[in-house]
Amino acid sequence: MSEQRTRPVVYAVWLIIASVLGWWAAFQLTLEKFAVLEDPDTTLSCDVNVFVQCGTNLESWQGSVFGFPNPIIGLTGWMAPLVVGVAILAGARFPRWFWALYGLGITGAFVFICWLIGQSFFVLHTLCPWCALTYFAVIPTFVATVLQLFHNGTIPVSESARDRARNLGVWVPLASVLAFALIILLAQIAGVDVIGSLVGMIS
Template identity: 60%
Template sequence: MPEQQTHARPTGFAIWLVIAGVVGWWAAFSLTIEKLHALANPNAIASCDLSVLVQCTKNLDSWQGSLFGFPNPIVGIAGWVAPIVVGMAILAGARFARWFWWCFWAGIAFAFGLVLWLIGQSIYDLHTLCPWCMVTWSVTIPTFYAVTLHLLRAGVVPVSERVRHAADRLMAWVPLATIVSFAIILLLAQVEMDAVVNIWQTLFG
């Protein structure tokens, strides 16, 4: 039987899962299309190649872009379905067993860890910022924060009432935590490859 969770139906959390899943899936799908287009037309320029710094071709063609033996976006196409399904199920009134939430969190944590590793590879090895990759980062990071806090506040993780209340309050700070996370990423990119100036010149000429 599903665990009797103590937190009310998390509508806002569920809506975010659906939105994040759709955005993440679309980014993965778009990258997959770019990869297929490149395979069919090796000399073609990808639509997401805006400059030497802001591009996705170098990322897709690198070994980091096919970490599991096939293009990474395929993992995203499969994986981002899960948040959509879970979010829709919550909105429909579903309640999940504790083991299910742990499995779901493990998948999100894996995605978060992979994204952090790919961010490091993009900045320090490839020296590029892939537009569709950054879209993926923008939904993976807050989703990890939100799912982790939800497991704490909903009693899935056996913690004290005080910790549960703190996690519930911290949920409202996920957007700010995401902004801070991206500021750190931008700072690292700026220090390593003067990203701010390059992006400004790319966007505004």
């Protein structure tokens, strides 16, 4: 099997797309944070209503978990999957230790996002639009990366299991849609009226 056929091209393309989406969301949140710092009473462009907004999230302690605004993590962190995606398309082949560290980083991002989802819904009772775009980028990236780690042998499994991981890759988009639907459901359970807000925006 040639290198061209063994390279995870679809995975690489998704990494590039997800990185652009995630970085753009982080950039917009950074601009909103600057606006709040300049004028605490300003109305942010992402503040649709009391439920769908980013102002509450940015001003909370959860919005600066490590002592600086969370969007800065996105501005820097999304560069990693972008570089990996471009490198794969260019023909780069990474050793197992690299994939292990990369997978650990993506897993950390996924865990952090899950924590932020819980804090946003069940503590702050809001859904940040730009944060939602980040969720949409991180969740399928995590799923696709786990499958890639199985397929390339970073996670040691049998040859048949590696083949199944490769075949399961086609279900990542559906899994992502279901994950996003679960996020909306959790928001509704937490009292964040996302559906009503979206209907109001459309009407």
